[in-house]
Amino acid sequence: MTHLTPAKIIAIIASFCILMVAGLANAQPALSTAAETATENDSGTDNSYAYLADILEDQQAREQLISDLRALAAGEDPTTDESSAEEEASGSPVQEIAGATRELAQNLVAESMEAFQSITDLVTGEQAVQVDNLTSDAMGLLLVIAAAVSLFLVLRLMARPVFTAIDRWALKDTGGSRMLHKSIAVGGAALLDLVVIPLAYVGGYLVALFVPGNSGEMDIQQSLFLNAFLIIEITRALIRVLFAARNDGLRMLPLSAEQAHYWHAWLSRLVGFIGYGILFLVPLANELLTPAVGKLTALIVMLLAFLYALAILLQNKTRITDKLTELSQNAEMTFNRVLLGMLSKSWFVVAIAYLAAMTLVTIARPEDALPFMLRASLQTLVAIGLGLFLSVVLGQLLGRGFQLSDETRARFPLLEDRLNGFLPAIMKGVRLVILIVVLGFVADAWSLFNLPAWLASDAGINTLGTAISVTLIILLALGVWIALASWIEQRLNPDSSRGGPSAREKTLLTIFRNAVSITLVVMTLMVVLSEIGINIGPLIAGAGVLGLAIGFGAQKLVQDIITGVFIQLENAINNGDVVTAAGITGVAEKLTIRSLGLRDLSGTYHLIPFSSVDTVSNYMREFAYHVGEYGVAYREDIDTVIVELRKAFEELMADDDCKNDILEDLEVHGVTALADSSVNVRVRIKTLPGSQWRIGRAYNRLVKYRLDAAGIEIPFPHMTLYFGEDKEGNAPAAPITIHSIGEQKIVSDNSEPKKVDDKRAETNAKKGKDFDDEDNQ
Numbered sequence: 115m116t117h118l119t120p121a122k123i124i125a126i127i128a129s130f131c132i133l134m135v136a137g138l139a140n141a142q143p144a145l146s147t148a149a150e151t152a153t154e155n156d157s158g159t160d161n162s163y164a165y166l167a168d169i170l171e172d173q174q175a176r177e178q179l180i181s182d183l184r185a186l187a188a189g190e191d192p193t194t195d196e197s198s199a200e201e202e203a204s205g206s207p208v209q210e211i212a213g214a215t216r217e218l219a220q221n222l223v224a225e226s227m228e229a230f231q232s233i234t235d236l237v238t239g240e241q242a243v244q245v246d247n248l249t250s251d252a253m254g255l256l257l258v259i260a261a262a263v264s265l266f267l268v269l270r271l272m273a274r275p276v277f278t279a280i281d282r283w284a285l286k287d288t289g290g291s292r293m294l295h296k297s298i299a300v301g302g303a304a305l306l307d308l309v310v311i312p313l314a315y316v317g318g319y320l321v322a323l324f325v326p327g328n329s330g331e332m333d334i335q336q337s338l339f340l341n342a343f344l345i346i347e348i349t350r351a352l353i354r355v356l357f358a359a360r361n362d363g364l365r366m367l368p369l370s371a372e373q374a375h376y377w378h379a380w381l382s383r384l385v386g387f388i389g390y391g392i393l394f395l396v397p398l399a400n401e402l403l404t405p406a407v408g409k410l411t412a413l414i415v416m417l418l419a420f421l422y423a424l425a426i427l428l429q430n431k432t433r434i435t436d437k438l439t440e441l442s443q444n445a446e447m448t449f450n451r452v453l454l455g456m457l458s459k460s461w462f463v464v465a466i467a468y469l470a471a472m473t474l475v476t477i478a479r480p481e482d483a484l485p486f487m488l489r490a491s492l493q494t495l496v497a498i499g500l501g502l503f504l505s506v507v508l509g510q511l512l513g514r515g516f517q518l519s520d521e522t523r524a525r526f527p528l529l530e531d532r533l534n535g536f537l538p539a540i541m542k543g544v545r546l547v548i549l550i551v552v553l554g555f556v557a558d559a560w561s562l563f564n565l566p567a568w569l570a571s572d573a574g575i576n577t578l579g580t581a582i583s584v585t586l587i588i589l590l591a592l593g594v595w596i597a598l599a600s601w602i603e604q605r606l607n608p609d610s611s612r613g614g615p616s617a618r619e620k621t622l623l624t625i626f627r628n629a630v631s632i633t634l635v636v637m638t639l640m641v642v643l644s645e646i647g648i649n650i651g652p653l654i655a656g657a658g659v660l661g662l663a664i665g666f667g668a669q670k671l672v673q674d675i676i677t678g679v680f681i682q683l684e685n686a687i688n689n690g691d692v693v694t695a696a697g698i699t700g701v702a703e704k705l706t707i708r709s710l711g712l713r714d715l716s717g718t719y720h721l722i723p724f725s726s727v728d729t730v731s732n733y734m735r736e737f738a739y740h741v742g743e744y745g746v747a748y749r750e751d752i753d754t755v756i757v758e759l760r761k762a763f764e765e766l767m768a769d770d771d772c773k774n775d776i777l778e779d780l781e782v783h784g785v786t787a788l789a790d791s792s793v794n795v796r797v798r799i800k801t802l803p804g805s806q807w808r809i810g811r812a813y814n815r816l817v818k819y820r821l822d823a824a825g826i827e828i829p830f831p832h833m834t835l836y837f838g839e840d841k842e843g844n845a846p847a848a849p850i851t852i853h854s855i856g857e858q859k860i861v862s863d864n865s866e867p868k869k870v871d872d873k874r875a876e877t878n879a880k881k882g883k884d885f886d887d888e889d890n891q
Contacts, residue, residue: 254322258336262318262343269310277303277361284363296363297503303364304355311347315340335398342393345488349385352495353378368441380426384419391415392476416473423469431462493559501552505545512537526600536592583645591638595631602627624689625682625707670725674708677724686730692804694731696722734803737777740810742799744817745792747827752793756782758824759797762816766799772812775805792829 284299322336358365359375367374392412400408438458445451472487516533523530557563568574602623644650687693687710691702695710698720704711710727712720746755763780767773781798788794801809821828839845 254333255335255339258318258322259339261321262314262340265317266310266314266347269313273306273310276306277364280306281361281363284361297506300355300358300364300366303358303361304351307351307354308348311344311351314347315344318343334401338394338397339390342390345393346386346389349389349488349492350382352492353381353385357381384423387422388415388419391419412476416476420469420473424466427462427465434461490559490561494556497552497555497559501548505548508544509541512541526603528603529596529600532596532599580646584642587638587641587645591634595634598630599627625705628706670723671708673725674723677727678707678709681724681727681730686732688734691732691734693733695729696726698722699731733806736803738801738803738806740799740801740806740813741796742810742813742817743786743794743796744821745789745794745829746821747829748793750793750826752785752795754824755795755821755826756784758820758826759795759817762813762820763797763799765816765820766809766813769812772809775802775809777801791831 280299280303284296286295318340319332322332322340355364356366357369357374357378359371359378362371365374369377392415395415396408396412398408399411435458438454438461442451442454442458445454475487515537516530518526518530554563554565558565569578605623640650640653643653681687682705687695687702687705689702689705692700693702693712695712698712698714700712700714700718700720702710703713703719708724710722710724712722714720744755744759746752759782760780767776776799778800781800783796783798786794786796799806799809799813818828837845
């Protein structure tokens, strides 16, 4: 007969839909065989003879019996051979599960018939002696039960003030560490609750030893009850940790007091019913009556528990689903939102599968089913609870972020933000590791995966070593990047003790930072791939071949890079410079290793490859000049014009905003041209680089005022109107209308220029407001 394990029974539940057809078809012969066996038992034949006859009639069972006998004769364990034979069987998984289902149904029917026969024998008086013994020991058992339960209730009542104090402490507002504060309180309350249970157990144990019967002796039923009491109350204590119906501050689940009391009540009743039924009633029936009666008791207990739990779940399915969906929608972190969303869709199926698996395992293997289920459930709850606890604690700790001292923040203004920027990615990685570990423990709890054996194997050791190595490599790369970026940031900090960086240093350090980041990412990726077992030799060789192909096919790109390197080395362009490159004038906003980004006066952004730059005109080196050339009429006195130009410069120097940008006195070059309609006089003003345009605009404005005030004509093109003439030489009359424009006075003295109070006469351009102003660079 095939040996059923809890893992196989869980597999039966997972494949329930497939088994609905295959299981019923395969179970029909077993039902017939079991009925025949039951008929023979009713006729008074020996059960062992009937069982042997069944084996001999079944060819497969007969071959298995012969194999077991030969294994026993050779000194081997037939169970091991049976397991090996099952593993080597060529049948499909569906056939194997169908066979397990058939055997389960066959054993269930046979054992039920045997149990009914045992009960019949009990009623007819064949086992009256055992019933009399049970009655005689009932008083001692009731005394032990009363002692253990009473002591437990008294101790719980004495601990109630402590629970209340812990609850008040948990409800205190602690700001950002509220979850951590609450977790510590819940852990302390759970520890106190768990301490009370062994004390009550010891009290009941002492009563069982010294009060009823002979001193120093304990009946089997008393021992069974105390063991069941210990396990059940520990399980109920774990339930109280989650729901805490009486203490709002100690409740881990987001439920109201009424909801917590409801779920705590029915879960406690369910645990008590299953626990005392399987751990106390079933072993007691096995010991005092027959194993068949014990198995029938287990069947009745588990079926009633399953129906009760199913009814409760059906009543609350919609409410729980809506609550989980609401929590998922309101969750701030993506991890919690996805986890709650998946749980809201699958929790009912998981709960039903768990209850069905527990029921079938208990029915099929009552001798070790409940310990297995309790151990698996407890390990699952502990793994999930510790995982959530670690995730919450780390989230609280990392959520505070790094806080640097004022001195460090002054030296490295972006370091704190950079460190805190890595925290979300680190938290995601930590949660992924916690999730994998929790899944490993859960799979190990349900015998789906042997975690200790895997950890002790070469594969487990290599996997853990690789994971640790990759983590250290990534952390080392992050540390190197943070150190280099912080050093570059310190060099670029204008408030540092060494003063602000030069434009050349700013450009080179920016390019260096980009190059280091790319190099560090590539090297880290290569090392990580090598560490996880991927041969990077072909990747490097392929990269070399690809680089050679790119070198031939992308010569323009190579030319861009080489030209850009030499332009940077020669300090031809820096970020913020006003330059003319490739025929375009603008502010250099972005410099990479292969291209230049210019923003012209109209705001258009130009991206210029360095290969297109043959000449660079930089307007931002050391100093600049405003060169002004002013034309006056031929009748004007040139010396008077120069005097007015100097007076305009003196007014310019009186402006504090302009004075600081002018480096030297006005240079008057004199008459530079006798043009067609004007005499041109040129002057030059030396300014700071980038200020020449603003100074020029301000000076032109003052020159216009001075020349107008002095009555000096600034010539402009004249136009002669010709109205034509007829053949006899007479000109037609011109339609001219003269409008009076009032008297016009010309001031020819050297008085101050006229001040304009209307603010609309002022220009919009201010210092540092457009690309040709220095302070905008």
